[in-house]
Amino acid sequence: MQVVVIGGGLAGLAATVALARRGVAVTLLEARPRLGGRAGSFRDTPTGQWLDVCQHVAMGCCTQLLQFFRTVGLQHYLVAQPRLVFLTPEGRHSYFQAACWPAPFHLSRALLAAHYLTPGDKIRILRGLAALLRCDPDEDVPLEPWLRTHGQTDRTLARFWNTVLVSALNEPCATAGRKYARKVFVEGFLQQRDGWRVHLPIVPLERLYGSELQAFFARHGVRVRLQAAVRRLLLDPLQPRVAAVELRDASRLQADHYILAVPFYRLPDLLPPSLFEQFPVLDRIRQLETAPITSLHLWFDRPVLPWPHAVVVGGVSQWLFRRPFPAGVELNGTENFSPENSSPSADGHSATVLPSPQQPAVPPAVSAESHYLQVVISASTAHLAGGHADLQQRVVQELRQLLPAARTARLLHARVITEHQATFRPVPGVDRWRPPQASPLSNLALAGDWTATGWPATMESAVRSGYLAAQVVLQRAGEPS
Ligand SMILES: Cc1cc2nc3c(=O)[nH]c(=O)nc-3n(C[C@H](O)[C@H](O)[C@H](O)COP(=O)(O)OP(=O)(O)OC[C@H]3O[C@@H](n4cnc5c(N)ncnc54)[C@H](O)[C@@H]3O)c2cc1C
Known part of the structure; x- marks a missing residue:
């Protein structure tokens, strides 16, 4: 089986690694002169x-x-x-470090010792965390009003919730949804001792995704083509599937399956507009900000x-x-x-x-x-x-x-x-605009931190999306995944 992966960010790299380890022949196409994408x-x-x-x-x-x-x-x-x-x-x-107590209490001492919070702040925050732990993990209501109804003040929002979440989600509490805020606190700080x-x-990321990763690819027979930007995907005129990819140098490449692992805002350049009209799951991607x-x-x-x-x-x-x-x-x-x-x-x-x-x-x-x-x-x-x-x-x-x-x-x-x-942006309800990795085209999978992974835009989400896309390819090819 031949697979072409388009995009050498973490999503494309993870998909490539997962497939190459199963003996699939992968060609990885990356527009830039290096791998790693945004990282x-x-x-x-x-x-x-x-x-x-x-x-x-x-x-x-x-x-x-x-x-x-x-x-x-x-x-x-x-x-x-x-x-x-x-x-x-x-x-x-x-x-801020863990005490020897079991989760979810391992970080209580660190929170209680925080010099930038008053005792009143700390009690409010503990109540807010307890409410977060109990609430529906999938309900993605606006975060800040919810936090306020659970006792949070301007001060705890500024000194605690935003301090953690603006960095973790790239979104302030005022505009974020609760779902991914909950994920950060529950999976990062409450559920397991080492999550935080x-x-x-x-080393610089250049080193991580440079020669050493390429050596791994060489050992697994992956063909990596840098500065190989894809101009568009050519569709089969008779059935909903990809026929070939066309590169910016006008050359074409064919494979059994394709994984498109580029940022979501690049999709309209690479896929024909009719596809977005035909499939709402693709059209909804345009709502992402x-x-x-x-x-x-x-x-x-x-x-x-x-x-x-x-x-x-x-x-x-x-x-x-x-x-x-x-x-x-x-x-x-x-x-x-x-x-x-x-x-x-x-x-x-x-x-x-x-x-x-x-x-x-x-x-x-x-x-x-x-x-x-x-x-x-x-x-x-x-x-x-x-x-x-x-x-x-x-x-x-x-x-x-x-x-x-x-x-x-x-x-x-x-x-x-x-x-x-x-x-x-992880705004309330953002998941309704994130597509699954299995696209409506029978031999095209999508990957990227923006696809449906259950994670906010992070390296973790990108890697998960790559693994899920590889799984889609293997399943569609009838191979055990
Ligand atoms: C400034 C910044 C800081 C961040 N900090 C963190 C952090 O601390 N922790 C964390 O977990 N996450 C962080 N992130 C998020 C993280 O970088 C991304 O979630 C992750 O790298 C996304 O990987 P990806 O593969 O989905 O997309 P990308 O990394 O965007 O990869 C897409 C790849 O596709 C290539 N491409 C695009 N068009 C084409 C084309 N036509 N043909 C061929 N190739 C193409 C691009 O060149 C790129 O290499 C940060 C992001 C940024 C920008």
Whole structure:
């Protein structure tokens, strides 16, 4: 059996791995010059460093993603953090880690010790969590009104619920649905002891999806074609099935089955409009909306963050990540990320990348030894009103307030990147617009974090969708899955 997988993000990679391990002949077509999709890296020109466009983290409850890394032998590049650090603007911090009590009580001590919540806040939050645990997991009502009817206040929303959910869902409580908020808290923090633990890659994503994954593919006979953008899928005129894919270079490729693992907003370019009119399940995809995530890459002349990461409570910044990667980590990627090669036309992603407004293009003092800090701001629309320059200024000012070492540190170099279509928005009832992996075409499966996986837009959702799409292909081919 021959399968063509279109899109080398995590969804396409997971589908490819699942099929290749069963001896299926897979050709993977990726528009960009590298694999990984939205979970990607760029090479910063002045420092020569490989950096993630945005730091990606996995939680312990992302079981299929962690299993995927084990399958391809990359699990040692992810390190589970023993604790989380929560920082408040006045510069105080609390550690968040599990006690030896069984779930769901293992994190109670950490919550009770949080310096940024009053005793009254903590009682309200515990009541809210208990209500969340008891409510219908599939009912996707508007989250914030529901939280308020369960005793939550402006303060607990800002200091607790939004602190966790804006990063986890890329959506604030005010507009999110309850279903995926519940999933984050129940599966991440209540149901199992290790669900909350944050797994951080210790190498840039470029390394994860670069040579080592390609070696796995080579061993399993997968044909990977980079810079092989698909222009459209050609349909069989007599029956609802795909006849071939046409690439941008006008060449055509035929297979028994096809998996389309591109972002949802690319589907109308690749499939004929008549298909959307004929099949409401495809037409509904158009209702999905996207939200941006902004990352600020800052190089200082000295270390400013004393921990590998920190969560900021009540600030503009949400997560801080310290780098560099441990000594001895060598990279062998070749791509240079720049505004030119990140243009929407290349692969459907649209990112804005700006050097610091105040820094010269190649600042004299910056080097690979400069101290790098990444600041991540999810659901960043409201913070972008004044532009990247304004946001950078506010973030640097905030860092000087939060971190004593930053007060005297000199900012040597900076980049601000906004991924405008970072994730689909988990608004109430969003699942009615997410299609199953089995498309109405008999030899086409869909994959992507936006398909029906029961997860919000995450690497976990992408991997699950890839596995489910592979299962559809195997079932339709009459093979045991
Ligand atoms: C800034 C940012 C931060 C994030 N942080 C996290 C995080 O911390 N934790 C987490 O779990 N998730 C995070 N996510 C979400 C996560 O990155 C995505 O959910 C996941 O990577 C999606 O994978 P995918 O395969 O579904 O889609 P994509 O990664 O978008 O992959 C689709 C692939 O299809 C390719 N393609 C598109 N059109 C064509 C074509 N015509 N022909 C061939 N190929 C094509 C694209 O180039 C791309 O490689 C973040 C996302 C962003 C943008």
